[in-house]
Amino acid sequence: MADLRTNFIGVRSPNPFWLASAPPTDKEYNVVRAFKAGWGGVVWKTLGEDPPVVNVSSRYGAMSYNGTRIAGFNNIELISDRPLHVNLQEIKAVKRAWPDRAMIVSLMVPCEEASWKKILPLVEDTECDAIELNFGCPHGMSERGMGSAVGQVPDYVEMVARWCKQFSRLPVIVKLTPNITDIRAPARAAKRGGADAVSLINTIQSICEVDLDLMAPTPTVDGQGTHGGYCGPAVKPIALRMVGDIARDPETRGIPISGIGGVSTWRDAAEFIAMGAGTVQVCTAAMHKGFRIVEDMCDGLSNWMDSKGYTSIDQFVGKAVPNYVQWEQLNLSFKTIAEINQDLCIKCGLCHVACEDTSHQSISAQNVDGVRRYEVIEEECVGCNLCAHVCPVDTCITMVTQAPTGPRRTWKEHPNNPMSPNFVGEAAE
Amino acid sequence: MADLPDIAAHRLSADALRANFGDAEPPLTDAQAVVEANRCYFCYDAPCIQACPTGIDIPGFIRGIATGNVKGAALRILEENIMGGTCARACPTEILCEQACVRNAQEAKPIDIGGLQRHATDHLFDAQIQPFTRAAPTGKRVAVVGAGPAGLACAHALSRQGHEIVVYEARAKAGGLNEYGLAAYKMADEFAAREVAFILAIGGITIENNRALGRDLQLGELTTQFDAVFLGMGQAGVNALNDDAHPMDGFLPAVDFIAALRQADDKSTVPVGRRVVVIGGGNTAIDAAVQSKRLGAEDVTLVYRRGADDMSATTAEQEWAQTNDVRIKRWARPARLHATDGAVRSVEFERTKMGADGKLTGTGEFFTVDADMVLTAIGQTFVPDPVTRDANAVLELDRGRIRVDADHKTSLPNVFAGGDCVQGQDLTVSAVQHGKLAARAIDRLLRS
Numbered sequence: 001m002a003d004l005r006t007n008f009i010g011v012r013s014p015n016p017f018w019l020a021s022a023p024p025t026d027k028e029y030n031v032v033r034a035f036k037a038g039w040g041g042v043v044w045k046t047l048g049e050d051p052p053v054v055n056v057s058s059r060y061g062a063m064s065y066n067g068t069r070i071a072g073f074n075n076i077e078l079i080s081d082r083p084l085h086v087n088l089q090e091i092k093a094v095k096r097a098w099p100d101r102a103m104i105v106s107l108m109v110p111c112e113e114a115s116w117k118k119i120l121p122l123v124e125d126t127e128c129d130a131i132e133l134n135f136g137c138p139h140g141m142s143e144r145g146m147g148s149a150v151g152q153v154p155d156y157v158e159m160v161a162r163w164c165k166q167f168s169r170l171p172v173i174v175k176l177t178p179n180i181t182d183i184r185a186p187a188r189a190a191k192r193g194g195a196d197a198v199s200l201i202n203t204i205q206s207i208c209e210v211d212l213d214l215m216a217p218t219p220t221v222d223g224q225g226t227h228g229g230y231c232g233p234a235v236k237p238i239a240l241r242m243v244g245d246i247a248r249d250p251e252t253r254g255i256p257i258s259g260i261g262g263v264s265t266w267r268d269a270a271e272f273i274a275m276g277a278g279t280v281q282v283c284t285a286a287m288h289k290g291f292r293i294v295e296d297m298c299d300g301l302s303n304w305m306d307s308k309g310y311t312s313i314d315q316f317v318g319k320a321v322p323n324y325v326q327w328e329q330l331n332l333s334f335k336t337i338a339e340i341n342q343d344l345c346i347k348c349g350l351c352h353v354a355c356e357d358t359s360h361q362s363i364s365a366q367n368v369d370g371v372r373r374y375e376v377i378e379e380e381c382v383g384c385n386l387c388a389h390v391c392p393v394d395t396c397i398t399m400v401t402q403a404p405t406g407p408r409r410t411w412k413e414h415p416n417n418p419m420s421p422n423f424v425g426e427a428a429e
Numbered sequence: 430m431a432d433l434p435d436i437a438a439h440r441l442s443a444d445a446l447r448a449n450f451g452d453a454e455p456p457l458t459d460a461q462a463v464v465e466a467n468r469c470y471f472c473y474d475a476p477c478i479q480a481c482p483t484g485i486d487i488p489g490f491i492r493g494i495a496t497g498n499v500k501g502a503a504l505r506i507l508e509e510n511i512m513g514g515t516c517a518r519a520c521p522t523e524i525l526c527e528q529a530c531v532r533n534a535q536e537a538k539p540i541d542i543g544g545l546q547r548h549a550t551d552h553l554f555d556a557q558i559q560p561f562t563r564a565a566p567t568g569k570r571v572a573v574v575g576a577g578p579a580g581l582a583c584a585h586a587l588s589r590q591g592h593e594i595v596v597y598e599a600r601a602k603a604g605g606l607n608e609y610g611l612a613a614y615k616m617a618d619e620f621a622a623r624e625v626a627f628i629l630a631i632g633g634i635t636i637e638n639n640r641a642l643g644r645d646l647q648l649g650e651l652t653t654q655f656d657a658v659f660l661g662m663g664q665a666g667v668n669a670l671n672d673d674a675h676p677m678d679g680f681l682p683a684v685d686f687i688a689a690l691r692q693a694d695d696k697s698t699v700p701v702g703r704r705v706v707v708i709g710g711g712n713t714a715i716d717a718a719v720q721s722k723r724l725g726a727e728d729v730t731l732v733y734r735r736g737a738d739d740m741s742a743t744t745a746e747q748e749w750a751q752t753n754d755v756r757i758k759r760w761a762r763p764a765r766l767h768a769t770d771g772a773v774r775s776v777e778f779e780r781t782k783m784g785a786d787g788k789l790t791g792t793g794e795f796f797t798v799d800a801d802m803v804l805t806a807i808g809q810t811f812v813p814d815p816v817t818r819d820a821n822a823v824l825e826l827d828r829g830r831i832r833v834d835a836d837h838k839t840s841l842p843n844v845f846a847g848g849d850c851v852q853g854q855d856l857t858v859s860a861v862q863h864g865k866l867a868a869r870a871i872d873r874l875l876r877s
């Protein structure tokens with residue numbers, strides 16, 4: 001049994017699975033249920049100044065994909081709409097009752113020193129383990145100069161992080177917004193401001209769908225809609241890339257990262273960890289299936305680690321980062337081509353039509369004695385993988401590594417590259 | 430006295446009968462349909478299309494269901510098969526489209542093409558959408574004989590082209606075996622009649638009921654009065670038991686029993702034996718056996734002279750009979766019917782086996798099954814008289830049915846035929862395809 005315990009910036013938790021700051025962590029009742037179910041920690045639903053915000057009715061939109069519900073999820077909720085003192089009392093009570101679990105408090109107050117100075121001691125008094133600065137909420141709060149309005153300006157990120165370090169002894173996690181061109185800028189700013197860690201991603205500005213009867217974006221509130229924040233399985237690729245960018249950036253390399261965005265299974269978590277995350281946070285998957293999913297997350301991660309010989313999480317934190325390189329570092333002499341396992345092939349012809357219509361015309365459609373047969377034309381195949389992705393049968397199409405077309409050569413050395421020392425002019429290849 | 434033949438109506442409560450003769454397979458819900466539609470791979474050059482006798486663009490219509498374009502899906506179906514609604518309910522998909530589905534090779538679970546086809550066509554019917562219009566009138570008139578699937582498919586296609594159609598139908602209602610033959614639980618809620626109304630709603634088609642070719646009108650008259658004739662008369666006869674049994678109470682062709690059942694508004698009024706024996710191995714035998722059971726018969730035994738693989742009823746249908754508690758006995762043939770006071774009491778069977786010469790032989794062993802009712806389902810036959818007796822218009826036959834070419838043209842230049850009255854698969858879907866192909870050929874002829 002692999003050891004799933006984590007120590008993230010001094011915050012200990014029995015496993016790397018935390019619930020992200022959101023409705024699942026809105027109050028004592030939910031959080032106690034989560035801890036009973038086995039979650040390693042929670043980031044409490046973001047606290048703000050009193051009087052509390054007011055939420056609208058009708059709050060969520062969702063993307064169903066081919067009959068699968070909630071491939072992507074979108075919300076127009078604000079931060080906690082409960083009085084500050086109620087939240088603080090509950091946080092304190094839960095932390096006392098569950099000392100082994102990570103208790104992080106998410107905060108969002110106006111971008112003024114006085115506001116932070118005032119709230120930080122109150123939060124510290126709850127005996128929580130750390131704070132997370134919500135610089136990410138992309139709707140509502142940002143219109144009031146908070147949330148992603150702060151997260152999008154690196155100088156503000158740095159400034160607020162510094163205040164928090166100055167006015168509190170608690171470890172500081174800065175939660176980043178993905179609604180920005182270069183995710184490294186706010187991450188670097190957070191580090192300059194003294195933050196102990198970053199967490200990402202918060203939600204992505206989005207409109208999930210348009211109600212074609214009401215002619216309004218969903219979710220609709222009295223016939224109108226607003227943009228919301230997108231999350232769930234669909235955002236995982238975006239989040240992974242951003243996590244990886246921070247993990248490999250020379251300026252932020254090594255900063256602890258709590259990975260968020262579409263984590264639904266142990267495998268998603270393992271991928272985030274391999275890309276540099278020390279813990280992961282989950283929201284949509286729990287909102288979709290309830291807290292019990294954590295059982296398989298722990299179990300699955302542990303079994304996978306056993307199969308790979310990892311005995312603790314830190315053994316593979318960031319292990320994929322060195323292999324996450326710039327395009328120009330890829331070996332242009334490497335070659336794979338598609339291979340169809342005719343025994344597994346069910347003759348749906350999808351590989352053929354995909355390659356024929358949209359790629360390289362490298363899969364022939366034949367009829368052998370009345371039986372359909374699809375074969376790769378090896379000389380034509382460029383190894384793009386499209387057929388392997390469209391094939392509905394697992395492992396039926398595999399990409400087989402061929403002998404390299406020459407010595408290892410990247411774009412930097414390629415004769416077609418005018419900047420390369422080997423440039424041969426117009427007639428290349 | 431326990432010894433009297435026990436044939437009675439009202440064996441089951443009205444509720445039980447409603448359940449027994451409601452949809453055998455409930456329609457897919459919207460959500461189920463979307464999930465199922467998304468299982469379809471949208472195959473290239475899809476094999477299921479080739480396996481559908483009417484060539485419906487199956488992946489094309491299924492995609493419409495997946496994307497919420499259900500009306501478009503229904504139109505794609507009806508474009509190729511105007512009886513897509515009945516076919517969705519009655520086609521033996523396990524030997525047609527679904528047999529060819531690539532999902533069989535992957536997971537032995539094909540797409541529920543029939544269920545999805547029903548989902549789409551029901552949507553159109555429920556929304557009472559009439560998608561078809563007629564082309565400008567051509568002034569040409571076509572006579573159709575028989576208002577079954579073949580005749581109606583032909584009539585509809587011709588009407589769309591702007592021709593005027595008169596359909597002569599021997600029975601009181603249109604629909605052919607959709608109305609009189611298919612199992613009640615396949616065609617619940619008067620579906621046959623609703624579909625006929627939908628088909629006729631295009632206009633340009635007049636049905637003359639109770640008008641039989643050979644009795645009330647002659648083929649020669651039709652060929653002169655109309656620009657073309659289509660014959661879709663099905664098979665009006667039934668094979669008799671080789672033993673040439675005398676008429677007796679409780680002994681009747683399965684198709685008559687089924688037709689009476691189908692026509693009864695209140696199924697509880699249909700009499701059925703306590704013990705029923707059905708002789709035969711096809712669709713009709715299965716349907717008669719299951720429907721007697723569902724009417725309340727206590728013991729239903731289906732006896733077939735050869736083995737399971739020889740039965741023309743598909744494996745799925747045989748299983749359906751068995752799950753309906755019908756006992757299937759194979760390798761036995763009827764030797765004698767026993768009657769008392771003119772009413773059947775039992776059937777004596779001889780066991781059979783395959784002889785060394787590849788022919789079926791009796792083993793000389795006999796057994797008797799008690800029966801209050803004996804239904805024969807040993808095949809329907811085409812009655813050729815209406816097309817051979819009128820000296821002005823005599824058609825050539827091919828193995829006992831009307832001879833036609835690939836265009837469904839008979840030996841007379843402006844007479845076409847299709848459905849069960851010509852050689853073929855004897856399925857609703859094939860009859861529709863015949864009618865459709867014949868209509869194309871007739872249209873070409875009328876425009877030339």
Ligand SMILES: Cc1cc2nc3c(=O)[nH]c(=O)nc-3n(C[C@H](O)[C@H](O)[C@H](O)COP(=O)(O)OP(=O)(O)OC[C@H]3O[C@@H](n4cnc5c(N)ncnc54)[C@H](O)[C@@H]3O)c2cc1C
Pocket residue numbers: 519520521574575576577578579580597598599600603604605606607610611612615640641642643661662663664665684687712713716809815847848849850854855856857858860
């Ligand atoms: C009991 C039973 C169950 C079946 N179940 C299935 C099933 O589940 N699935 C399936 O695909 N197929 C099934 N079939 C077969 C299917 O019903 C037929 O293949 C199909 O109906 C043939 O269509 P048709 O138009 O050729 O003939 P029919 O449906 O027989 O229609 C012929 C029409 O012509 C009329 N007619 C006949 N003679 C004359 C005349 N001289 N003048 C005027 N009109 C005349 C008849 O009254 C009838 O209305 C079943 C058949 C039977 C008997």
Ligand SMILES: Cc1cc2nc3c(=O)[nH]c(=O)nc-3n(C[C@H](O)[C@H](O)[C@H](O)COP(=O)(O)O)c2cc1C
Pocket residue numbers: 020021022023045046073074075077078079080106134136137175201202203230231232233235260261262263281282283284285
């Ligand atoms: C309904 C809803 C409310 C949220 N509220 C907050 C919040 O108050 N503070 C915050 O930092 N993030 C909030 N988030 C963002 C989540 O914490 C998380 O970053 C995001 O949902 C991505 O993770 P996921 O893909 O697992 O859902 C909210 C998300 C949702 C769906």
Ligand code: SF4
Pocket residue numbers: 337338354355359360361362363376380381382383384385386387388
């Ligand atoms: S890998 Fe790309 S080029 Fe090769 S067969 Fe597949 S789709 Fe075609």
Ligand code: SF4
Pocket residue numbers: 340341344345346347348349350351352374390391392393396397
């Ligand atoms: S996509 Fe896969 S299963 Fe389909 S024909 Fe190609 S190789 Fe065969």
Ligand code: SF4
Pocket residue numbers: 348468469470471472475476477478487488529530531532540542
């Ligand atoms: S064969 Fe099956 S999966 Fe392929 S298009 Fe037809 S129904 Fe869909």
